[in-house]
Amino acid sequence: xxxxxxxxxxxxxxxxxxxxxxxxxxxxxxxxxxxxxxxxxxxxxxxxxxxxxxxxxxxxxxxxxxxxxxxxxxxxxxxxxxxxxxxxxxxxxxxxxxxxxxxxxxxxxxxxxxxxxxxxxxxxxxxxxxxxxxxxxxxxxxxxxxxxxxxxxxxxxxxxxxxxxxxxxxxxxxxxxxxxxxxxxxxxxxxxxxxxxxxxxxxxxxxxxxxxxxxxxxxxxxxxxxxxxxxxxxxxxxxxxxxxxxxxxxxxxxxxxxxxxxxxxxxxxxxxxxxxxxxxxxxxxxxxxxxxxxxxxxxxxxxxxxxxxxxxxxxxxxxxxxxxxxxxxxxxxxxxxxx
Amino acid sequence: xxxxxxxxxxxxxxxxxxxxxxxxxxxxxxxxxxxxxxxxxxxxxxxxxxxxxxxxxxxxxxxxxxxxxxxxxxxxxxxxxxxxxxxxxxxxxxxxxxxxxxxxxxxxxxxxxxxxxxxxxxxxxxxxxxxxxxxxxxxxxxxxxxxxxxxxxxxxxxxxxxxxxxxxxxxxxxxxxxxxxxxxxxxxxxxxxxxxxxxxxxxxxxxxxxxxxxxxxxxxxxxxxxxxxxxxxxxxxxxxxxxxxxxxxxxxxxxxxxxxxxxxxxxxxxxxxxxxxxxxxxxxxxxxxxxxxxxxxxxxxxxxxxxxxxxxxxxxxxxxxxxxxxxxxxxxxxxxxxx
DNA sequence: TTGTAGGCGTTATCAA
DNA sequence: TTGATAACGCCTACAA
Numbered sequence: 001x002x003x004x005x006x007x008x009x010x011x012x013x014x015x016x017x018x019x020x021x022x023x024x025x026x027x028x029x030x031x032x033x034x035x036x037x038x039x040x041x042x043x044x045x046x047x048x049x050x051x052x053x054x055x056x057x058x059x060x061x062x063x064x065x066x067x068x069x070x071x072x073x074x075x076x077x078x079x080x081x082x083x084x085x086x087x088x089x090x091x092x093x094x095x096x097x098x099x100x101x102x103x104x105x106x107x108x109x110x111x112x113x114x115x116x117x118x119x120x121x122x123x124x125x126x127x128x129x130x131x132x133x134x135x136x137x138x139x140x141x142x143x144x145x146x147x148x149x150x151x152x153x154x155x156x157x158x159x160x161x162x163x164x165x166x167x168x169x170x171x172x173x174x175x176x177x178x179x180x181x182x183x184x185x186x187x188x189x190x191x192x193x194x195x196x197x198x199x200x201x202x203x204x205x206x207x208x209x210x211x212x213x214x215x216x217x218x219x220x221x222x223x224x225x226x227x228x229x230x231x232x233x234x235x236x237x238x239x240x241x242x243x244x245x246x247x248x249x250x251x252x253x254x255x256x257x258x259x260x261x262x263x264x265x266x267x268x269x270x271x272x273x274x275x276x277x278x279x280x281x282x283x284x285x286x287x288x289x290x291x292x293x294x295x296x297x298x299x300x301x302x303x304x305x306x307x308x309x310x311x312x313x314x315x316x317x318x319x320x321x322x323x324x325x326x327x328x329x330x331x332x333x334x335x336x337x338x339x
Numbered sequence: 340x341x342x343x344x345x346x347x348x349x350x351x352x353x354x355x356x357x358x359x360x361x362x363x364x365x366x367x368x369x370x371x372x373x374x375x376x377x378x379x380x381x382x383x384x385x386x387x388x389x390x391x392x393x394x395x396x397x398x399x400x401x402x403x404x405x406x407x408x409x410x411x412x413x414x415x416x417x418x419x420x421x422x423x424x425x426x427x428x429x430x431x432x433x434x435x436x437x438x439x440x441x442x443x444x445x446x447x448x449x450x451x452x453x454x455x456x457x458x459x460x461x462x463x464x465x466x467x468x469x470x471x472x473x474x475x476x477x478x479x480x481x482x483x484x485x486x487x488x489x490x491x492x493x494x495x496x497x498x499x500x501x502x503x504x505x506x507x508x509x510x511x512x513x514x515x516x517x518x519x520x521x522x523x524x525x526x527x528x529x530x531x532x533x534x535x536x537x538x539x540x541x542x543x544x545x546x547x548x549x550x551x552x553x554x555x556x557x558x559x560x561x562x563x564x565x566x567x568x569x570x571x572x573x574x575x576x577x578x579x580x581x582x583x584x585x586x587x588x589x590x591x592x593x594x595x596x597x598x599x600x601x602x603x604x605x606x607x608x609x610x611x612x613x614x615x616x617x618x619x620x621x622x623x624x625x626x627x628x629x630x631x632x633x634x635x636x637x638x639x640x641x642x643x644x645x646x647x648x649x650x651x652x653x654x655x656x657x658x659x660x661x662x663x664x665x666x667x668x669x670x671x672x673x674x675x676x677x678x
Numbered sequence: 679t680t681g682t683a684g685g686c687g688t689t690a691t692c693a694a
Numbered sequence: 695t696t697g698a699t700a701a702c703g704c705c706t707a708c709a710a
Contacts, residue, residue: 003459005687016697021689031695048457052394053687056702061391063439070425081421086409089442098460100402100439103428118387120342121437224622253622260624280619283563283592285599344703355681360705370679392703395686 004047013041024049060123063098064088064306065116067127070103079278080295084150087299088126095307097123104131117145124306129153129161129195146309148302154195158317160309162301164293165321166196166275170203171210172326173245173273173291178211180334182243182271185215188230188255189247192219200247200275215241222247227254235262243271243332249278252288256331260285271332275324286330293324343386352380363388399462402437403427403645404455406466409442418617419634423489426638427465434646436462443470456484463645468492468500468534485648487641493534497656499648501640503632504660505535505614509542510549511665512584512612512630517550519673521582521610524554527569527594528586531558539586539614554580561586566593574601582610582671588617591627595670599624610671614663625669632663 010017015034022030023038041047055061066088072078085099092099100122102112113136116122125140129151132140140147141158149161170187177185187204190197201217208215216239220226227246231254234241246252252274256266264270266286274281277290301320308314349356354373361369362377380386394400405427411417424438431438439461441451452475455461464479468490471479479486480497488500509526516524526543529536540556547554555578559565566585570593573580585591591613595605603609605625613620616629640659647653 003687007687017688018690018698019696021687022696025689029695034695046457048453050395050687051454051458051460052391052400053702054689055391056389056395056704057687057689059689059702068424070428078421081424082417085407085420085440089409089440093442093444098439098441098454100437101424101428102437103432105432114387115390115437118385119390121390224619228622250618250622253619257622257624279589280563280592283567283589283596285596342703346703356704357682357706358680361680364705368679373679389703392686393705395688396703396705398686 003050004045006047006049009038009042009045009047012045013038061121062096063100063122064092064124064126064303064310065100065102065112065122067102067104067112067125067131069105069128069131071105080293080298083295084299084302087296087301088303089299090296091300091303091307097307113139117143124148124310126150126302126306129163146306148306148309150298150302151195152319160305160318162298162305162320162322164298164324166199167203167206168321169275169291169293169324170200170245171207172324173275174204174207174211176289176326176328176332177243177245177271177273178213180243180267180271180332182241183213184241185213185243185245186234186239186241187215187217187245187247188220188227188234189222189251190219191221197247204245220251222250224250224254224257227251228258229254231255231258232262235264241270244273246272246274249274249276249281249288249290252281253284256284256288267330267332267334271334273332277327281327282329284331286333289329289332290327291324292327294322297322342389343384345386345388348377348381348384348386351384352377400460401435402439402461403431403463403465403642403649404439404441404451404461406441406443406451406464406470408444408467408470410444419632419637422634423638423641426635426640427642428638429635430639430642430646436646452478456482463487463649465489465641465645468502485645487645487648489637489641490534491658499644499657501637501644501659501661503637503663505538506542506545507660508614508630508632508663509539509584510546511663512614513543513546513550515628515665515667515671516582516584516610516612517552519582519606519610519671521580522552523580524552524582524584525573525578525580526554526556526584526586527559527566527573528561528590529558530560536586543584559590561589563589563593563596566590567597568593570594570597571601574603580609583612585611585613588613588615588620588627588629591620592623595623595627606669606671606673610673612671616666621668623670625672628668628671629666630663631666633661636661 006017006020009020020038023035089099104112124146126148129149137156149159151163152161153159218230220230244255246255252272255272259266266272273289275291277292281288281290345356345359348359359377362374428438443451463485465487468488476495488498490502491500492498557569559569583594585594591611594611598605605611612628614630616631620627620629
């Protein structure tokens with residue numbers, strides 16, 4: 001790994017290094033002839049400019065950071081991490097921006113706020129809504145450092161964000177169940193403190209009211225075991241819903257299992273629909289009606305909003321909401337689909 | 340975002356900037372007194388050194404890159420991306436190394452080889468085995484650029500790698516089924532060209548031979564639909580195995596469904612066990628016996644091997660294999676477990 | 679123990 | 695159209 005620098009090229013081409021620099025940036029003030037000559041030599045000497053030196057000189061890192069909390073193994077976003085990264089890269093990459101992943105866990109003086117933000121290692125930040133403390137949000141805001149949150153940060157003015165329209169999603173699921181003839185609904189899953197649960201259950205209630213129907217909401221961890229337990233409880237309690245909406249595929253899975261054991265027919269007796277569309281959803285018994293959330297799109301919006309803020313073309317606060325898509329499958333299919 | 344530099348601190352503290360630099364690096368040749376004074380001023384002025392300037396001066400980027408092919412949505416590793424990243428970060432982070440994710444898709448002169456490697460944007464690289472072309476591998480090797488592959492690169496000398504011991508894993512699954520009384524096995528799933536399939540099926544055959552048993556191998560895409568189809572075919576063909584090993588949870592899921600429809604009891608008539616342990620595995624009917632692959636550990640090894648090569652403490656080629664763990668569940672539980 | 683000066687590899691500003 | 699020369703912000707001999 002011997003390093004060829006701009007000086008070597010300049011010497012070899014018999015020009016000043018400033019000229020070489022201009023050639024690299026395709027400046028119009030360089031004669032086509034020298035351009036050709038210098039380029040030939042660069043190729044021949046296998047030269048590539050040092051990214052770091054360029055960044056120092058340009059006073060820009062050309063990289064954006066994604067903050068994660070690696071200690072949280074069960075976050076909603078983990079499952080979609082790869083897809084979101086893909087979305088981000090699809091807009092940052094073509095703009096020649098690098099993406100660095102950083103764990104907020106590391107504390108002490110070497111935390112992300114110093115290393116990335118104050119140390120100007122990145123030009124902007126994307127993170128999941130619940131990762132930052134209130135103080136960190138305020139600090140970023142006060143530094144006027146560009147960042148975009150995935151998921152809306154509660155009680156915080158001034159933070160731009162992208163999120164799935166969860167309330168609307170609940171409405172879509174509810175409407176769908178009602179269309180299929182359900183009249184007594186239950187919403188299962190979600191932690192009361194989680195804002196995702198909050199917006200989804202709010203949307204559920206709002207939609208129920210619009211239909212003039214009743215329904216219950218039961219919280220639990222987003223696991224199959226909990227979905228199973230809660231369903232058993234629900235049935236034992238005597239409240240017999242004819243439609244169930246779950247907060248995740250895992251919960252839905254537990255629900256299906258419990259219903260099957262209790263000899264309820266799905267969708268005959270009870271319809272089941274859920275948020276998220278995991279690869280297994282089409283293969284449960286019966287196949288699960290899902291609300292697809294486009295997380296790639298989430299990454300795209302997060303990144304493009306961030307880039308706008310980095311290049312200064314947009315400054316205001318913006319909170320985008322993305323529309324989910326209903327994917328009807330057999331678990332709610334009481335009437336034939338019109339084709 | 341006004342920037343405080345080392346010069347500002349030097350001026351404010353009335354010392355030379357070299358002294359400030361020494362203070363930052365806690366050099367022993369600075370009096371405790373000035374150290375205190377300079378540090379106080381740094382704190383007060385809210386100073387953080389520029390990562391980029393430091394990198395230029397130190398001639399080291401202090402970052403490692405992870406190469407991915409974002410266009411491949413269905414890779415084995417995607418599902419474990421977050422976990423692997425976690426493993427990598429857990430060793431690179433404490434060493435004050437950053438991690439940047441880079442998409443190889445972007446081609447042209449601005450590809451990763453120039454940007455990251457020749458441009459010295461990263462000190463080392465980690466990637467999945469099938470991402471690089473033969474030429475790229477050779478180029479990295481020839482540049483003596485440190486990199487570690489996740490999964491062994493076939494036909495390539497000189498590349499260090501970490502991988503799950505897939506052949507051994509097949510043996511573990513086979514042994515387990517045989518212990519449970521199975522005598523006629525089938526291995527389902529895997530693409531013939533994929534090296535993961537190759538090592539797994541090889542291990543399967545080897546283990547069968549050791550037991551003096553017979554068995555079949557059928558390839559297919561790693562989806563539930565294919566597992567379902569293949570199982571139906573297998574049963575229709577008249578070959579009735581009493582034990583099935585699948586290459587992924589998805590395939591296993593399809594298998595279970597097909598067996599259920601055909602009125603085979605699991606594990607009574609046929610046992611089913613699979614590679615990988617997805618969150619849903621304990622909730623299939625019956626719960627699925629799995630071979631757990633520790634992908635966090637995979638990240639840890641990849642990163643620590645890379646760091647050794649970056650700091651020069653290790654130079655040779657090394658191919659580590661990690662041991663999988665069998666997680667017995669009801670799908671293979673014919674006899675009571677001895678506790 | 680501290681300061682001076684040069685270097686890391688670019689970009690950018692003027693003159694020439 | 696080109697070339698000196700000074701940033702960019704830090705590190706590191708070497709000198710004081």
